[in-house]
Amino acid sequence: xxxxxxxxxxxxxxxxxxxxxxxxxxxxxxxxxxxxxxxxxxxxxxxxxxxxxxxxxxxxxxxxxxxxxxxxxxxxxxxxxxxxxxxxxxxxxxxxxxxxxxxxxxxxxxxxxxxxxxxxxxxxxxxxxxxxxxxxxxxxxxxxxxxxxxxxxxxxxxxxxxxxxxxxxxxxxxxxxxxxxxxxxxxxxxxxxxxxxxxxxxxxxxxxxxxxxxxxxxxxxxxxxxxxxxxxxxxxxxxxxxxxxxxxxxxxxxxxxxxxxxx
Amino acid sequence: xxxxxxxxxxxxxxxxxxxxxxxxxxxxxxxxxxxxxxxxxxxxxxxxxxxxxxxxxxxxxxxxxxxxxxxxxxxxxxxxxxxxxxxxxxxxxxxxxxxxxxxxxxxxxxxxxxxxxxxxxxxxxxxxxxxxxxxxxxxxxxxxxxxxxxxxxxxxxxxxxxxxxxxxxxxxxxxxxxxxxxxxxxxxxxxxxxxxxxxxxxxxxxxxxxxxxxxxxxxxxxxxxxxxxxxxxxxxxxxxxxxxxxxxxxxxxxxxxx
Ligand SMILES: Nc1ncnc2c1ncn2[C@@H]1O[C@H](COP(=O)(O)OP(=O)(O)OP(=O)(O)O)[C@@H](O)[C@H]1O
Ligand SMILES: [Mg+2]
Numbered sequence: 001x002x003x004x005x006x007x008x009x010x011x012x013x014x015x016x017x018x019x020x021x022x023x024x025x026x027x028x029x030x031x032x033x034x035x036x037x038x039x040x041x042x043x044x045x046x047x048x049x050x051x052x053x054x055x056x057x058x059x060x061x062x063x064x065x066x067x068x069x070x071x072x073x074x075x076x077x078x079x080x081x082x083x084x085x086x087x088x089x090x091x092x093x094x095x096x097x098x099x100x101x102x103x104x105x106x107x108x109x110x111x112x113x114x115x116x117x118x119x120x121x122x123x124x125x126x127x128x129x130x131x132x133x134x135x136x137x138x139x140x141x142x143x144x145x146x147x148x149x150x151x152x153x154x155x156x157x158x159x160x161x162x163x164x165x166x167x168x169x170x171x172x173x174x175x176x177x178x179x180x181x182x183x184x185x186x187x188x189x190x191x192x193x194x195x196x197x198x199x200x201x202x203x204x205x206x207x208x209x210x211x212x213x214x215x216x217x218x219x220x221x222x223x224x225x226x227x228x229x230x231x232x233x234x235x236x237x238x239x240x241x242x243x244x245x246x247x248x249x250x251x252x253x254x255x256x257x258x259x260x261x262x263x
Numbered sequence: 264x265x266x267x268x269x270x271x272x273x274x275x276x277x278x279x280x281x282x283x284x285x286x287x288x289x290x291x292x293x294x295x296x297x298x299x300x301x302x303x304x305x306x307x308x309x310x311x312x313x314x315x316x317x318x319x320x321x322x323x324x325x326x327x328x329x330x331x332x333x334x335x336x337x338x339x340x341x342x343x344x345x346x347x348x349x350x351x352x353x354x355x356x357x358x359x360x361x362x363x364x365x366x367x368x369x370x371x372x373x374x375x376x377x378x379x380x381x382x383x384x385x386x387x388x389x390x391x392x393x394x395x396x397x398x399x400x401x402x403x404x405x406x407x408x409x410x411x412x413x414x415x416x417x418x419x420x421x422x423x424x425x426x427x428x429x430x431x432x433x434x435x436x437x438x439x440x441x442x443x444x445x446x447x448x449x450x451x452x453x454x455x456x457x458x459x460x461x462x463x464x465x466x467x468x469x470x471x472x473x474x475x476x477x478x479x480x481x482x483x484x485x486x487x488x489x490x491x492x493x494x495x496x497x498x499x500x501x502x503x504x505x506x507x508x509x510x511x512x513x514x515x516x517x518x519x520x521x
Binding site: 041126129130131133134136137138139140141145 | 321324326350351353354356358360361362364365366367377378381382384427428431
Protein backbone atom coordinates (compact mmCIF):
# COMPACT_ATOMS: atom_id res chain seq x y z
CA UNK A 1 0.00 0.00 0.00
CA UNK A 2 2.76 2.44 -0.86
CA UNK A 3 1.19 5.91 -1.30
CA UNK A 4 1.81 7.27 -4.79
CA UNK A 5 4.30 10.01 -5.36
CA UNK A 6 2.15 12.26 -7.52
CA UNK A 7 1.34 15.56 -5.81
CA UNK A 8 -2.43 16.10 -5.76
CA UNK A 9 -3.72 18.25 -8.59
CA UNK A 10 -5.45 21.44 -7.42
CA UNK A 11 -9.11 21.70 -8.42
CA UNK A 12 -8.97 25.34 -9.56
CA UNK A 13 -5.60 26.73 -8.57
CA UNK A 14 -3.52 26.14 -5.47
CA UNK A 15 -4.37 29.55 -3.97
CA UNK A 16 -8.10 29.46 -4.64
CA UNK A 17 -8.26 25.91 -3.32
CA UNK A 18 -6.44 26.94 -0.17
CA UNK A 19 -8.87 29.82 0.31
CA UNK A 20 -11.95 27.63 0.09
CA UNK A 21 -10.35 25.01 2.29
CA UNK A 22 -9.68 27.59 4.99
CA UNK A 23 -13.25 28.90 4.76
CA UNK A 24 -14.48 25.34 5.19
CA UNK A 25 -12.08 24.92 8.10
CA UNK A 26 -13.38 28.03 9.86
CA UNK A 27 -16.97 26.83 9.51
CA UNK A 28 -15.97 23.52 11.05
CA UNK A 29 -14.27 25.44 13.86
CA UNK A 30 -17.45 27.46 14.50
CA UNK A 31 -19.70 24.42 14.41
CA UNK A 32 -17.37 22.66 16.85
CA UNK A 33 -17.74 25.69 19.13
CA UNK A 34 -21.54 25.38 19.11
CA UNK A 35 -21.36 21.64 19.69
CA UNK A 36 -19.01 21.92 22.66
CA UNK A 37 -20.42 25.04 24.28
CA UNK A 38 -23.63 23.26 25.21
CA UNK A 39 -22.04 20.02 26.41
CA UNK A 40 -21.13 19.72 30.10
CA UNK A 41 -18.83 19.94 32.01
CA UNK A 42 -18.62 23.72 31.75
CA UNK A 43 -15.34 25.48 32.38
CA UNK A 44 -16.89 28.20 34.54
CA UNK A 45 -13.74 29.24 36.36
CA UNK A 46 -11.70 29.67 33.20
CA UNK A 47 -14.59 31.54 31.57
CA UNK A 48 -14.74 34.04 34.43
CA UNK A 49 -10.98 34.45 34.31
CA UNK A 50 -11.17 35.17 30.58
CA UNK A 51 -13.99 37.70 31.06
CA UNK A 52 -11.81 39.44 33.57
CA UNK A 53 -8.88 39.43 31.14
CA UNK A 54 -10.99 40.87 28.30
CA UNK A 55 -12.34 43.64 30.53
CA UNK A 56 -9.08 44.31 32.29
CA UNK A 57 -7.01 44.48 29.11
CA UNK A 58 -9.24 46.98 27.37
CA UNK A 59 -10.88 49.05 30.14
CA UNK A 60 -8.26 51.80 30.45
CA UNK A 61 -7.93 52.33 26.73
CA UNK A 62 -11.70 52.22 26.22
CA UNK A 63 -12.31 54.77 28.98
CA UNK A 64 -9.88 57.20 27.43
CA UNK A 65 -10.96 56.68 23.83
CA UNK A 66 -14.68 56.74 24.66
CA UNK A 67 -14.41 59.96 26.64
CA UNK A 68 -12.34 61.72 24.00
CA UNK A 69 -14.61 60.54 21.19
CA UNK A 70 -17.66 62.04 22.92
CA UNK A 71 -15.87 65.25 23.77
CA UNK A 72 -14.30 65.83 20.37
CA UNK A 73 -17.44 64.88 18.47
CA UNK A 74 -19.40 67.45 20.46
CA UNK A 75 -16.79 70.13 19.90
CA UNK A 76 -16.70 69.46 16.16
CA UNK A 77 -20.45 69.42 15.74
CA UNK A 78 -21.14 72.61 17.68
CA UNK A 79 -20.19 75.18 14.97
CA UNK A 80 -22.43 73.57 12.33
CA UNK A 81 -25.41 73.46 14.69
CA UNK A 82 -24.67 76.96 15.99
CA UNK A 83 -25.10 78.32 12.45
CA UNK A 84 -28.78 77.40 12.69
CA UNK A 85 -28.98 78.35 16.37
CA UNK A 86 -29.65 74.72 17.10
CA UNK A 87 -27.03 73.93 19.75
CA UNK A 88 -29.83 72.68 22.00
CA UNK A 89 -30.04 69.69 19.65
CA UNK A 90 -26.48 68.70 20.48
CA UNK A 91 -27.36 66.13 23.20
CA UNK A 92 -29.70 64.18 20.97
CA UNK A 93 -27.34 64.37 18.00
CA UNK A 94 -24.48 63.07 20.11
CA UNK A 95 -26.51 60.33 21.71
CA UNK A 96 -27.65 59.04 18.33
CA UNK A 97 -24.10 59.10 16.99
CA UNK A 98 -22.55 57.52 20.06
CA UNK A 99 -25.14 54.87 20.80
CA UNK A 100 -25.97 53.85 17.26
CA UNK A 101 -22.53 53.92 15.72
CA UNK A 102 -19.52 55.09 17.66
CA UNK A 103 -19.68 53.07 20.87
CA UNK A 104 -20.05 49.62 19.23
CA UNK A 105 -17.42 50.36 16.63
CA UNK A 106 -14.84 51.98 18.91
CA UNK A 107 -15.19 49.22 21.49
CA UNK A 108 -14.90 46.49 18.89
CA UNK A 109 -11.86 47.99 17.21
CA UNK A 110 -10.03 48.50 20.48
CA UNK A 111 -10.85 45.00 21.65
CA UNK A 112 -9.79 43.56 18.31
CA UNK A 113 -6.42 45.23 18.83
CA UNK A 114 -5.92 44.48 22.51
CA UNK A 115 -7.80 41.25 23.12
CA UNK A 116 -7.54 39.71 19.64
CA UNK A 117 -3.78 40.04 19.51
CA UNK A 118 -3.28 38.68 22.99
CA UNK A 119 -5.55 35.67 22.45
CA UNK A 120 -3.91 34.99 19.08
CA UNK A 121 -0.41 35.18 20.54
CA UNK A 122 -1.24 33.23 23.68
CA UNK A 123 -2.88 30.30 21.91
CA UNK A 124 -0.26 30.29 19.16
CA UNK A 125 2.58 30.09 21.64
CA UNK A 126 0.78 27.29 23.45
CA UNK A 127 0.45 25.55 20.10
CA UNK A 128 4.08 25.87 19.04
CA UNK A 129 5.42 24.83 22.44
CA UNK A 130 3.15 21.75 22.26
CA UNK A 131 1.11 22.75 25.33
CA UNK A 132 -2.10 22.17 23.37
CA UNK A 133 -0.90 18.68 22.37
CA UNK A 134 0.06 18.11 26.00
CA UNK A 135 -3.53 18.83 27.06
CA UNK A 136 -4.81 16.52 24.37
CA UNK A 137 -2.63 13.59 25.48
CA UNK A 138 -3.54 14.02 29.14
CA UNK A 139 -7.18 13.54 28.10
CA UNK A 140 -8.12 17.20 28.51
CA UNK A 141 -10.18 18.80 25.75
CA UNK A 142 -8.11 21.87 24.81
CA UNK A 143 -10.83 23.19 22.53
CA UNK A 144 -13.27 23.32 25.38
CA UNK A 145 -10.84 24.67 27.93
CA UNK A 146 -9.08 27.26 25.76
CA UNK A 147 -11.26 28.12 22.79
CA UNK A 148 -14.84 27.86 24.04
CA UNK A 149 -14.13 29.93 27.15
CA UNK A 150 -12.37 32.67 25.20
CA UNK A 151 -15.00 32.96 22.47
CA UNK A 152 -17.75 33.10 25.09
CA UNK A 153 -15.88 35.67 27.17
CA UNK A 154 -15.46 37.95 24.14
CA UNK A 155 -19.11 37.52 23.16
CA UNK A 156 -20.38 38.33 26.64
CA UNK A 157 -17.98 41.12 27.48
CA UNK A 158 -18.21 43.19 24.31
CA UNK A 159 -21.83 44.33 24.85
CA UNK A 160 -20.96 45.23 28.45
CA UNK A 161 -17.89 47.15 27.39
CA UNK A 162 -19.92 48.82 24.65
CA UNK A 163 -22.47 50.07 27.21
CA UNK A 164 -19.64 51.40 29.27
CA UNK A 165 -18.06 53.14 26.25
CA UNK A 166 -21.40 54.73 25.43
CA UNK A 167 -21.74 56.03 28.96
CA UNK A 168 -18.21 57.40 29.07
CA UNK A 169 -18.65 58.96 25.62
CA UNK A 170 -21.83 60.72 26.78
CA UNK A 171 -19.96 61.98 29.83
CA UNK A 172 -17.29 63.45 27.56
CA UNK A 173 -19.94 65.12 25.55
CA UNK A 174 -21.69 66.39 28.70
CA UNK A 175 -18.45 67.96 29.89
CA UNK A 176 -18.20 70.06 26.75
CA UNK A 177 -21.91 70.97 26.73
CA UNK A 178 -21.88 71.85 30.40
CA UNK A 179 -18.89 74.15 29.93
CA UNK A 180 -20.55 75.95 27.01
CA UNK A 181 -24.27 75.89 27.68
CA UNK A 182 -24.33 75.23 31.45
CA UNK A 183 -26.87 72.44 30.90
CA UNK A 184 -27.53 70.32 34.01
CA UNK A 185 -26.79 66.62 33.86
CA UNK A 186 -30.45 65.59 34.21
CA UNK A 187 -31.53 67.93 31.45
CA UNK A 188 -28.69 66.66 29.27
CA UNK A 189 -29.59 63.01 29.68
CA UNK A 190 -33.32 63.69 29.34
CA UNK A 191 -32.67 65.34 25.96
CA UNK A 192 -30.11 62.76 24.95
CA UNK A 193 -32.41 59.80 25.46
CA UNK A 194 -35.52 61.44 24.04
CA UNK A 195 -34.58 60.26 20.55
CA UNK A 196 -33.16 56.85 21.39
CA UNK A 197 -35.53 54.00 20.60
CA UNK A 198 -35.48 50.42 21.80
CA UNK A 199 -34.37 49.41 18.32
CA UNK A 200 -31.29 51.59 18.66
CA UNK A 201 -30.27 49.96 21.92
CA UNK A 202 -31.07 46.51 20.61
CA UNK A 203 -29.12 46.98 17.41
CA UNK A 204 -26.04 48.23 19.26
CA UNK A 205 -26.20 45.28 21.60
CA UNK A 206 -26.67 42.88 18.74
CA UNK A 207 -23.77 44.41 16.85
CA UNK A 208 -21.53 44.12 19.88
CA UNK A 209 -22.42 40.49 20.35
CA UNK A 210 -21.52 39.82 16.72
CA UNK A 211 -18.28 41.78 17.00
CA UNK A 212 -17.28 39.98 20.18
CA UNK A 213 -18.02 36.58 18.66
CA UNK A 214 -16.02 37.53 15.58
CA UNK A 215 -13.00 38.65 17.58
CA UNK A 216 -13.14 35.48 19.67
CA UNK A 217 -13.51 33.11 16.73
CA UNK A 218 -10.91 34.77 14.51
CA UNK A 219 -8.22 35.10 17.15
CA UNK A 220 -8.77 31.63 18.62
CA UNK A 221 -8.76 30.12 15.14
CA UNK A 222 -5.51 31.85 14.26
CA UNK A 223 -3.87 30.86 17.54
CA UNK A 224 -5.16 27.30 17.60
CA UNK A 225 -3.99 26.65 14.04
CA UNK A 226 -0.70 28.51 14.22
CA UNK A 227 2.08 26.93 12.20
CA UNK A 228 5.12 25.57 13.93
CA UNK A 229 7.95 27.87 14.94
CA UNK A 230 8.10 31.14 16.80
CA UNK A 231 7.32 33.24 13.72
CA UNK A 232 3.91 31.55 13.81
CA UNK A 233 3.14 33.36 17.08
CA UNK A 234 3.68 36.88 15.75
CA UNK A 235 1.85 36.02 12.56
CA UNK A 236 -1.15 34.61 14.41
CA UNK A 237 -1.45 37.74 16.56
CA UNK A 238 -1.11 40.02 13.58
CA UNK A 239 -3.52 38.17 11.31
CA UNK A 240 -6.04 37.86 14.16
CA UNK A 241 -6.20 41.65 14.50
CA UNK A 242 -6.30 42.43 10.79
CA UNK A 243 -9.01 39.90 9.95
CA UNK A 244 -11.09 40.80 13.02
CA UNK A 245 -11.07 44.49 12.10
CA UNK A 246 -11.89 43.74 8.49
CA UNK A 247 -14.83 41.54 9.44
CA UNK A 248 -16.07 44.07 12.01
CA UNK A 249 -16.45 46.70 9.29
CA UNK A 250 -18.19 44.26 6.96
CA UNK A 251 -20.61 43.22 9.71
CA UNK A 252 -21.23 46.88 10.59
CA UNK A 253 -22.33 47.61 7.02
CA UNK A 254 -24.54 44.54 6.80
CA UNK A 255 -26.22 45.01 10.17
CA UNK A 256 -26.85 48.74 9.60
CA UNK A 257 -28.53 47.87 6.29
CA UNK A 258 -30.75 45.31 7.96
CA UNK A 259 -31.69 47.59 10.88
CA UNK A 260 -32.44 50.50 8.58
CA UNK A 261 -34.78 48.35 6.53
CA UNK A 262 -36.67 47.47 9.73
CA UNK A 263 -36.77 51.03 11.07
CA UNK B 264 19.72 -6.30 5.86
CA UNK B 265 18.67 -8.09 9.02
CA UNK B 266 15.01 -8.16 9.80
CA UNK B 267 13.62 -8.80 13.21
CA UNK B 268 10.30 -10.65 13.29
CA UNK B 269 9.26 -11.55 16.79
CA UNK B 270 6.46 -13.99 17.48
CA UNK B 271 3.49 -12.01 18.73
CA UNK B 272 2.21 -13.01 22.13
CA UNK B 273 -0.95 -10.94 22.49
CA UNK B 274 -1.07 -11.12 26.27
CA UNK B 275 2.31 -9.61 26.45
CA UNK B 276 2.26 -6.96 23.71
CA UNK B 277 1.10 -3.47 24.69
CA UNK B 278 1.79 -1.73 21.40
CA UNK B 279 1.75 -3.43 18.04
CA UNK B 280 2.29 -1.49 14.82
CA UNK B 281 2.13 -2.99 11.33
CA UNK B 282 2.79 -1.41 7.95
CA UNK B 283 2.50 2.18 9.10
CA UNK B 284 2.61 4.93 6.46
CA UNK B 285 2.39 8.67 6.96
CA UNK B 286 3.02 11.53 4.53
CA UNK B 287 2.69 15.28 4.77
CA UNK B 288 1.92 16.32 1.20
CA UNK B 289 4.75 14.94 -0.89
CA UNK B 290 6.97 14.41 2.17
CA UNK B 291 6.74 10.67 2.84
CA UNK B 292 7.80 10.44 6.44
CA UNK B 293 6.90 6.94 7.60
CA UNK B 294 7.15 4.19 4.97
CA UNK B 295 6.18 0.87 6.45
CA UNK B 296 6.96 0.86 10.15
CA UNK B 297 6.52 -2.36 12.17
CA UNK B 298 7.06 -2.35 15.92
CA UNK B 299 6.07 -4.37 18.98
CA UNK B 300 6.41 -3.14 22.52
CA UNK B 301 6.19 -5.82 25.20
CA UNK B 302 4.94 -5.33 28.70
CA UNK B 303 7.56 -3.88 31.03
CA UNK B 304 10.04 -3.31 28.22
CA UNK B 305 11.89 -0.14 27.19
CA UNK B 306 12.43 0.25 23.45
CA UNK B 307 14.81 2.94 22.26
CA UNK B 308 14.18 4.43 18.85
CA UNK B 309 17.31 5.85 17.23
CA UNK B 310 17.45 7.82 14.03
CA UNK B 311 18.57 11.05 12.45
CA UNK B 312 16.67 14.28 12.75
CA UNK B 313 13.61 14.39 10.53
CA UNK B 314 13.17 10.64 10.02
CA UNK B 315 9.75 10.77 11.67
CA UNK B 316 10.41 9.54 15.19
CA UNK B 317 8.20 12.18 16.78
CA UNK B 318 5.55 11.56 14.13
CA UNK B 319 5.58 7.87 15.09
CA UNK B 320 4.83 8.44 18.77
CA UNK B 321 2.30 11.16 17.94
CA UNK B 322 0.43 8.58 15.88
CA UNK B 323 0.59 6.16 18.81
CA UNK B 324 -0.95 8.81 21.08
CA UNK B 325 -3.60 9.59 18.48
CA UNK B 326 -2.38 13.14 17.84
CA UNK B 327 -1.86 12.39 14.14
CA UNK B 328 -3.79 10.02 11.86
CA UNK B 329 -1.79 7.50 9.82
CA UNK B 330 -2.35 7.12 6.07
CA UNK B 331 -2.19 3.34 6.20
CA UNK B 332 -1.35 0.56 8.60
CA UNK B 333 -2.54 -0.66 12.00
CA UNK B 334 -1.67 0.86 15.35
CA UNK B 335 -2.83 -1.33 18.19
CA UNK B 336 -2.36 0.02 21.71
CA UNK B 337 -3.49 -2.06 24.70
CA UNK B 338 -5.75 -4.06 22.40
CA UNK B 339 -7.40 -1.05 20.77
CA UNK B 340 -7.01 0.22 17.23
CA UNK B 341 -6.02 3.88 17.80
CA UNK B 342 -6.95 5.49 14.44
CA UNK B 343 -10.45 3.97 14.66
CA UNK B 344 -11.26 5.19 18.16
CA UNK B 345 -13.94 7.81 18.83
CA UNK B 346 -13.29 10.84 21.01
CA UNK B 347 -14.47 9.29 24.26
CA UNK B 348 -12.61 6.01 23.78
CA UNK B 349 -9.46 7.82 22.75
CA UNK B 350 -9.71 9.89 25.91
CA UNK B 351 -9.96 6.71 28.00
CA UNK B 352 -6.94 5.23 26.26
CA UNK B 353 -4.87 8.38 26.64
CA UNK B 354 -5.14 8.17 30.40
CA UNK B 355 -3.03 5.02 30.08
CA UNK B 356 -0.41 6.66 27.86
CA UNK B 357 2.11 9.14 29.26
CA UNK B 358 3.59 11.41 26.62
CA UNK B 359 6.74 13.36 27.53
CA UNK B 360 7.34 16.18 25.10
CA UNK B 361 10.74 17.21 23.85
CA UNK B 362 10.76 20.46 25.82
CA UNK B 363 8.44 19.49 28.62
CA UNK B 364 5.47 21.42 27.20
CA UNK B 365 4.62 22.76 30.67
CA UNK B 366 1.66 25.15 30.84
CA UNK B 367 3.55 28.38 31.34
CA UNK B 368 0.69 30.32 32.88
CA UNK B 369 0.60 27.90 35.83
CA UNK B 370 3.02 27.05 38.64
CA UNK B 371 4.63 23.62 38.80
CA UNK B 372 2.06 22.52 41.38
CA UNK B 373 -0.83 23.72 39.23
CA UNK B 374 0.68 22.02 36.19
CA UNK B 375 0.57 18.73 38.07
CA UNK B 376 -2.88 19.33 39.56
CA UNK B 377 -4.44 20.29 36.22
CA UNK B 378 -4.74 16.80 34.65
CA UNK B 379 -5.99 15.43 37.96
CA UNK B 380 -8.68 18.10 38.33
CA UNK B 381 -9.92 17.56 34.79
CA UNK B 382 -9.92 13.78 34.85
CA UNK B 383 -11.06 13.12 38.40
CA UNK B 384 -13.21 16.01 39.61
CA UNK B 385 -14.22 14.09 42.73
CA UNK B 386 -10.68 13.92 44.08
CA UNK B 387 -10.14 16.14 47.12
CA UNK B 388 -7.42 18.78 47.31
CA UNK B 389 -5.65 16.69 49.95
CA UNK B 390 -5.54 13.58 47.79
CA UNK B 391 -4.25 15.66 44.90
CA UNK B 392 -1.61 17.18 47.08
CA UNK B 393 -0.42 13.75 48.19
CA UNK B 394 -0.11 12.51 44.60
CA UNK B 395 1.74 15.65 43.60
CA UNK B 396 4.21 15.11 46.44
CA UNK B 397 4.76 11.51 45.35
CA UNK B 398 5.59 12.32 41.72
CA UNK B 399 7.65 15.40 42.57
CA UNK B 400 9.61 13.25 44.95
CA UNK B 401 10.05 10.61 42.23
CA UNK B 402 11.64 13.18 39.90
CA UNK B 403 13.54 14.77 42.78
CA UNK B 404 12.12 18.29 42.46
CA UNK B 405 9.89 18.74 45.51
CA UNK B 406 11.26 22.22 46.18
CA UNK B 407 10.01 23.64 42.85
CA UNK B 408 6.31 23.22 43.57
CA UNK B 409 5.56 26.95 43.69
CA UNK B 410 7.85 28.01 40.86
CA UNK B 411 6.76 29.04 37.37
CA UNK B 412 8.03 26.92 34.43
CA UNK B 413 9.97 29.92 33.11
CA UNK B 414 12.12 29.85 36.28
CA UNK B 415 13.20 26.24 35.72
CA UNK B 416 16.18 24.95 33.75
CA UNK B 417 15.67 22.80 30.66
CA UNK B 418 16.45 19.59 32.54
CA UNK B 419 14.12 20.49 35.41
CA UNK B 420 11.36 21.27 32.95
CA UNK B 421 11.75 17.85 31.34
CA UNK B 422 11.61 16.17 34.72
CA UNK B 423 8.46 18.08 35.68
CA UNK B 424 7.04 17.05 32.30
CA UNK B 425 7.74 13.43 33.22
CA UNK B 426 6.16 13.97 36.64
CA UNK B 427 3.05 15.44 35.04
CA UNK B 428 2.53 12.35 32.91
CA UNK B 429 3.29 9.99 35.81
CA UNK B 430 0.60 11.55 37.95
CA UNK B 431 -2.11 9.87 35.85
CA UNK B 432 -0.45 6.46 36.46
CA UNK B 433 0.08 5.50 32.79
CA UNK B 434 0.91 1.99 31.66
CA UNK B 435 2.90 3.19 28.67
CA UNK B 436 5.42 6.02 28.60
CA UNK B 437 6.48 7.74 25.37
CA UNK B 438 9.60 9.86 25.79
CA UNK B 439 10.49 12.31 23.01
CA UNK B 440 14.23 12.97 23.26
CA UNK B 441 14.41 13.10 27.04
CA UNK B 442 18.11 13.95 27.08
CA UNK B 443 18.47 16.26 24.07
CA UNK B 444 20.29 19.48 24.83
CA UNK B 445 21.30 18.54 28.37
CA UNK B 446 24.74 18.24 29.94
CA UNK B 447 26.15 14.72 30.51
CA UNK B 448 25.44 14.74 34.26
CA UNK B 449 21.80 15.77 33.83
CA UNK B 450 21.54 13.15 31.07
CA UNK B 451 22.66 10.48 33.49
CA UNK B 452 20.07 11.68 35.99
CA UNK B 453 17.31 11.51 33.39
CA UNK B 454 18.43 8.05 32.27
CA UNK B 455 18.31 6.86 35.86
CA UNK B 456 14.90 8.44 36.23
CA UNK B 457 13.60 6.59 33.16
CA UNK B 458 14.87 3.30 34.58
CA UNK B 459 13.39 4.07 37.97
CA UNK B 460 10.02 4.93 36.43
CA UNK B 461 10.08 1.58 34.60
CA UNK B 462 10.63 -0.30 37.85
CA UNK B 463 8.58 1.77 40.26
CA UNK B 464 5.56 2.52 38.11
CA UNK B 465 5.75 -0.72 36.06
CA UNK B 466 5.57 1.06 32.71
CA UNK B 467 6.48 -0.02 29.21
CA UNK B 468 8.24 2.74 27.27
CA UNK B 469 9.28 3.97 23.89
CA UNK B 470 12.25 6.30 24.19
CA UNK B 471 13.32 8.46 21.28
CA UNK B 472 16.88 9.64 21.37
CA UNK B 473 20.05 10.48 19.46
CA UNK B 474 22.15 9.68 22.47
CA UNK B 475 23.73 6.23 22.56
CA UNK B 476 24.58 6.42 26.25
CA UNK B 477 20.90 6.97 26.92
CA UNK B 478 20.08 4.14 24.54
CA UNK B 479 22.48 1.75 26.23
CA UNK B 480 21.44 2.53 29.79
CA UNK B 481 17.67 2.71 29.30
CA UNK B 482 16.91 0.44 26.35
CA UNK B 483 16.08 -3.23 26.66
CA UNK B 484 15.89 -3.17 22.90
CA UNK B 485 17.11 -0.75 20.23
CA UNK B 486 15.30 0.04 16.98
CA UNK B 487 17.13 2.07 14.36
CA UNK B 488 15.04 4.14 11.99
CA UNK B 489 16.22 5.23 8.58
CA UNK B 490 14.18 6.77 5.79
CA UNK B 491 10.89 6.03 7.49
CA UNK B 492 11.55 2.37 8.29
CA UNK B 493 13.20 0.39 11.02
CA UNK B 494 16.35 -1.04 9.51
CA UNK B 495 17.39 -2.94 12.63
CA UNK B 496 15.95 -4.10 15.91
CA UNK B 497 17.50 -5.99 18.78
CA UNK B 498 19.53 -5.44 21.93
CA UNK B 499 22.33 -2.89 21.97
CA UNK B 500 25.17 -5.34 21.26
CA UNK B 501 23.36 -7.08 18.41
CA UNK B 502 22.47 -3.82 16.69
CA UNK B 503 25.92 -2.31 16.93
CA UNK B 504 28.00 -5.46 16.42
CA UNK B 505 27.37 -5.37 12.70
CA UNK B 506 28.41 -1.96 11.42
CA UNK B 507 27.90 -2.63 7.73
CA UNK B 508 25.28 0.11 7.59
CA UNK B 509 26.71 3.60 7.26
CA UNK B 510 24.14 5.20 9.58
CA UNK B 511 24.85 2.75 12.38
CA UNK B 512 28.61 3.10 11.97
CA UNK B 513 28.41 6.88 12.09
CA UNK B 514 26.10 6.89 15.08
CA UNK B 515 28.47 4.66 16.98
CA UNK B 516 31.62 6.49 16.01
CA UNK B 517 30.16 9.87 16.82
CA UNK B 518 29.10 8.82 20.30
CA UNK B 519 31.93 6.59 21.44
CA UNK B 520 35.17 7.14 19.59
CA UNK B 521 35.85 10.79 20.27
N1 LIG C 1 2.39 18.52 11.59
C1 LIG C 1 3.24 18.37 10.56
N2 LIG C 1 2.94 18.91 9.36
C2 LIG C 1 3.77 18.78 8.32
N3 LIG C 1 4.93 18.13 8.36
C3 LIG C 1 5.30 17.58 9.52
C4 LIG C 1 4.48 17.68 10.69
N4 LIG C 1 5.08 17.04 11.70
C5 LIG C 1 6.24 16.55 11.18
N5 LIG C 1 6.37 16.88 9.89
C6 LIG C 1 7.48 16.50 9.02
O1 LIG C 1 7.79 15.16 9.28
C7 LIG C 1 9.17 14.94 9.24
C8 LIG C 1 9.60 14.17 10.46
O2 LIG C 1 9.37 14.97 11.61
P1 LIG C 1 9.66 14.46 13.07
O3 LIG C 1 9.35 15.58 13.96
O4 LIG C 1 8.97 13.18 13.30
O5 LIG C 1 11.22 14.20 13.04
P2 LIG C 1 12.10 13.58 14.19
O6 LIG C 1 12.59 12.28 13.69
O7 LIG C 1 11.36 13.59 15.45
O8 LIG C 1 13.29 14.60 14.22
P3 LIG C 1 13.99 15.27 15.50
O9 LIG C 1 14.99 14.27 15.95
O10 LIG C 1 14.64 16.47 14.94
O11 LIG C 1 12.94 15.57 16.51
C9 LIG C 1 9.82 16.29 9.10
O12 LIG C 1 10.31 16.40 7.79
C10 LIG C 1 8.72 17.27 9.33
O13 LIG C 1 8.86 18.34 8.46
MG1 LIG D 1 11.33 14.85 17.26
